[in-house]
Amino acid sequence: MSKSLIYGLLLSVLMVIAPHASHLPLWVSSLCVTMLLWRAYLTFSGNALPKRWLLTLITVASLGGIAVNFYALFGREAAVTLLMLMVTLKLLELRAARDAMVLIYMSCFIVITNFFYSQSIPTALYMIATLAVVVTTWIHLHAPNIALKPRLRTAAILLLQAIPLTLILFVLFPRIQGPLWGLPQDAFASSGLDDKMAPGSLSRLSLSDAVAFRVNYADKPPARDQMYWRGPVLWHFDGSTWTPGRTIHSVAPQFTELDKAVDYSVTLEPHNKTWLFTLDMPDKISVPASLTHDFQVLGKEPVNSRLRYEARSHLGFHANVREAAWQIQRALQLPPALNPQALQLAATWRGDGANDAAVVRNALSYFNRQGFQYTLEPPPLGVNGIDDFLFTTKKGFCEHYASAFVFLMRAAHIPARVVTGYQGGEFNYIGNYYIVRQSDAHAWAEVWLSGQGWVRVDPTAVIAPARVQTNVAAAVPNETAALPFMARMVSNPPAWLSNLRLNWDMLAFRWNQWVLGYNTERQFAFLTSLGMKAITWQNMAIIMTSGIWLVIGLFALFMLRHLFARQPDKVQAAWLRLCRKLAKAGLPRAAHEGAQDYSIRIAAARPELAATLHDLAARYIALRYGAVQDEQAQREFLQRAAALKI
Amino acid sequence: MSQSLNNVIKQAEQIILGKPQQIRLALTCLLARGHLLIEDLPGVGKTTLAHVLACTLGLQFQRIQFTSDLLPADILGVSVYQRDNEKFEFHPGPIFAQMILADEVNRATPKAQSALLEAMEEQQVTIEGTTRALPAPFFVIATQNPSYQVGTFPLPESQLDRFLMRIQMGYPDAQAERGLLSGVDRREIIARLSPQMESTELLALQQRVKAVLASPALLDYIQAILRHTREAARYAHGLSPRAGLALLSAARAWALLDERDAVIPEDVQAVLPGVVNHRLQAIGEYSKQNNGTLVRELIEAVAIP
Structure with missing residues (x-):
């Protein structure tokens, strides 16, 4: 086995296992690297491979290590780790072509395991590159005489030839619902909104530029300051943290729409919670979900894979105009004996005999006039958090304002609650959709006014109108350095960068929609749109099989045509038959042996054949290499060649 | 094939013993209008082969011994001022012959080497603005010692490409060596050789190769x-x-x-x-x-x- 082949195998294995380094235990990664380096050194120096007992020892130790590390030898993590160690160990007993084949097959298999951990476009591209290296090495194994460049070319051709088969399998192979391998813990862990809100929880979230969801509006999108994506509604306040409190699902919400409906579709990234985000106020949704009394849309189970749904909302509404008394009581709950100054302030507003709407106005103008600041890094607050914020620090993020506002409203006997969710989003003018990131997380308030029901009030809009009109970056111009790259970019990007970014996001969006999100329904819809009537498993299997055979058949035909084109002519065929006849008699012609040399050699070995063969060779040479083209000569040669008896 | 070509081969084989393959290859080279590079140790008969071929084929023969101080003018010729008619007169160099033996070509500097190689390629030389055609047939046999010997400038690959063939002489076998040792001095035989072919006949053969x-x-x-x-x-x-x-x-x-x-x-x-x-x-x-x-x-x- 040549050194270059071994180096090729080492490169293949390295490329295959490299992406796993990020999640394998450190000892596994370092053991793998050590064995790769060891094998490279042995190849370089030409030393002998390690003894069998040593390899056995390492294998047993690795198995023990995996068992201790994962408490198992099976399951995804343990199995992948096991494969990593085995493939690198196999390198150390790489002696014959058979071992190389095993390594190549293992590499092909391990390539797939990378998709357990990431299914992004870069991963897919990397895997294609890896596959190209593996296939190139494979070709090297079978055809060691071909130089690197034609070898790469052949590998590229092979991979290109695989594309039609891949497409057929991708489109037609039956889909399985749920995330890959269907285990809940396999859902991609990601940060997102919580059902609790404490000072700092949203400002921390706003430091993430991860995508929360993407939105396509069916028609014209609403104004930006109308884009309130409703998430958890929080009723209960313990002095520092807001929680949903006791949740009641039995009471149906009442809803009067005042406005035209907005239709849109949302592609929600997995967040492991049941909330499905919709615009205020949701009316319809295309997936099974329930609408709670406080207008949260809850899915049947946690969203642990990317979910796409269509929804309809009304931006103008009267919600729960007649509210049950006990709900009003929940919306007036206050933590006992805290924040006396705030209670005092609310009492003064109420003391003037003002009505509810006037109190709300008072509160908003208070925020507007008293020098409040919108900031990502508010100072810490004490036990009387609301008092500290309202009268001392006066610096906060949206959760501070929402929290303080609701507290003040409740103190003034106006039913109020905190709503969290997302606000705004970035318009991708290339793909014509909105990207809503974690950095768009927001909290606002709702107050219940008699005759109007629950009305949205966003104190943040008063203090930092830019937050609602544009985005966070515009609202905190001095602190953008703290913001994540993607959220920061929004404020003032150069055109090319912005285009690049939006193009990339669109590509990722399409990839999610059409490649990763190609589920049973999409498959069904796609096949129907292709004109397929009866979509059953049997039909799909038949089409898939025949499609694959069709492609293979086409390739085979193409190659055979190539062969037929090189089909030897009659003279050549007769000559080759003659050679086979002689080969049977123990006098095979070497492939590079010319007719003249061959006849001389045979004449020496079998003098009785000399005359006949010299004659035949001369005729053959004259017909094949000479100017003789006449039919007569050809016929004579064919007859004599056929007549030869040995 | 012409009888004379047969005679050429026969005559050459009588002098250069035990090397029929080399003789045939050298003739092949000549007929294909290529040039020949012979690479081997000193004293294995490179020069003799060239000399014999020239004499047998009846070609004008010139030998250029390449040394490290050889200049292009030594190969191509030079114009000398003539006092009598008050003009420069061109004195052709050794390159103006039908068969050139460039002996130990790798001992000369690259400058001198390229003068020869350009002449080989172009079949003409340009000296002081005047282009002069070389005689036809024009055939160069260059010899070179294996390049690992001290004091040599090995020909670069691009210039090696100008030679149609590179062959090696190799040591003679025992029988040929005995013939060599017991026979008459080769130089004397060469001096007595008679041409077996006219140069016009050789040109005609070169034409036939193309057909x-x-x-x-x-x-x-x-x-x-x-x-x-x-x-x-x-x-x-x-x-x-x-x-x-x-x-x-x-x-x-x-x-x-x-x-x-x-x-x-x-x-x-x-x-x-x-x-x-x-x-x-x-x-x-x-x-x-x-x-x-x-x-x-x-x-x-x-x-x-």
Whole structure:
């Protein structure tokens, strides 16, 4: 086995296992690297491979290590780790072509395991590159005489030839619902909104530029300051943290729409919670979900894979105009004996005999006039958090304002609650959709006014109108350095960068929609749109099989045509038959042996054949290499060649 | 084939003992209008071969001994001021002959080497603005010592390519050596040699080489050889199209020497070592093999289509 082949195998294995380094235990990664380096050194120096007992020892130790590390030898993590160690160990007993084949097959298999951990476009591209290296090495194994460049070319051709088969399998192979391998813990862990809100929880979230969801509006999108994506509604306040409190699902919400409906579709990234985000106020949704009394849309189970749904909302509404008394009581709950100054302030507003709407106005103008600041890094607050914020620090993020506002409203006997969710989003003018990131997380308030029901009030809009009109970056111009790259970019990007970014996001969006999100329904819809009537498993299997055979058949035909084109002519065929006849008699012609040399050699070995063969060779040479083209000569040669008896 | 060509071969074989293959290859080279490079140790008969060929073929013969202080003017000639008629008069250098023996070509500086090689390529020389045609036929036999010897400037690959063939003389076998030792002094015999051919006849033969038939099947074979050298991992570079042309014309000449009017694969195989030897370089694990093995493996690796 040549050194270059071994180096090729080492490169293949390295490329295959490299992406796993990020999640394998450190000892596994370092053991793998050590064995790769060891094998490279042995190849370089030409030393002998390690003894069998040593390899056995390492294998047993690795198995023990995996068992201790994962408490198992099976399951995804343990199995992948096991494969990593085995493939690198196999390198150390790489002696014959058979071992190389095993390594190549293992590499092909391990390539797939990378998709357990990431299914992004870069991963897919990397895997294609890896596959190209593996296939190139494979070709090297079978055809060691071909130089690197034609070898790469052949590998590229092979991979290109695989594309039609891949497409057929991708489109037609039956889909399985749920995330890959269907285990809940396999859902991609990601940060997102919580059902609790404490000072700092949203400002921390706003430091993430991860995508929360993407939105396509069916028609014209609403104004930006109308884009309130409703998430958890929080009723209960313990002095520092807001929680949903006791949740009641039995009471149906009442809803009067005042406005035209907005239709849109949302592609929600997995967040492991049941909330499905919709615009205020949701009316319809295309997936099974329930609408709670406080207008949260809850899915049947946690969203642990990317979910796409269509929804309809009304931006103008009267919600729960007649509210049950006990709900009003929940919306007036206050933590006992805290924040006396705030209670005092609310009492003064109420003391003037003002009505509810006037109190709300008072509160908003208070925020507007008293020098409040919108900031990502508010100072810490004490036990009387609301008092500290309202009268001392006066610096906060949206959760501070929402929290303080609701507290003040409740103190003034106006039913109020905190709503969290997302606000705004970035318009991708290339793909014509909105990207809503974690950095768009927001909290606002709702107050219940008699005759109007629950009305949205966003104190943040008063203090930092830019937050609602544009985005966070515009609202905190001095602190953008703290913001994540993607959220920061929004404020003032150069055109090319912005285009690049939006193009990339669109590509990722399409990839999610059409490649990763190609589920049973999409498959069904796609096949129907292709004109397929009866979509059953049997039909799909038949089409898939025949499609694959069709492609293979086409390739085979193409190659055979190539062969037929090189089909030897009659003279050549007769000559080759003659050679086979002689080969049977123990006098095979070497492939590079010319007719003249061959006849001389045979004449020496079998003098009785000399005359006949010299004659035949001369005729053959004259017909094949000479100017003789006449039919007569050809016929004579064919007859004599056929007549030869040995 | 003409009787005279047979006589040429016969006469040469009488003097250069035990080297029929080298004589045939040298003649092939001459008939294919190429130039010949002989590479071997001093004293194996390189010069004698050139001398014998020149005498037997009746060509004007000039020998240029290459040394490290040889200048281009020493090869091409120089204009000298004549007092009598008050003019510069051109004194042609040794290059103006039909057969040149460039002895130990790798001992000269690259400047002098390229003067010779350009003349070989162009079949003419330009001196002081005047282009002067070289005589026809024009045939250069260059000899060189293996380049690892001290004080040599090995020809670069691009210039090696100008030679149609590079051959080696090799030691004579025991019988030939005995003949050499017991026989008359070679120089005396050469002095007595009579030309067996007119130079016009040689030119006619060179024309006939071009008419030797190369059938599509044969061209397939040559292309297969070229393709193999380009695809196989063991060669630093594949053979160039020029090498392919060289191979074809050498094979034609060889076929003519063999009294055939069509080229057969055996002709290609016969000239292949001489033609590709100096054009192919092994790399990696194969570089330790000597070039003979390399070419033999090339022949064996390519099936005749």
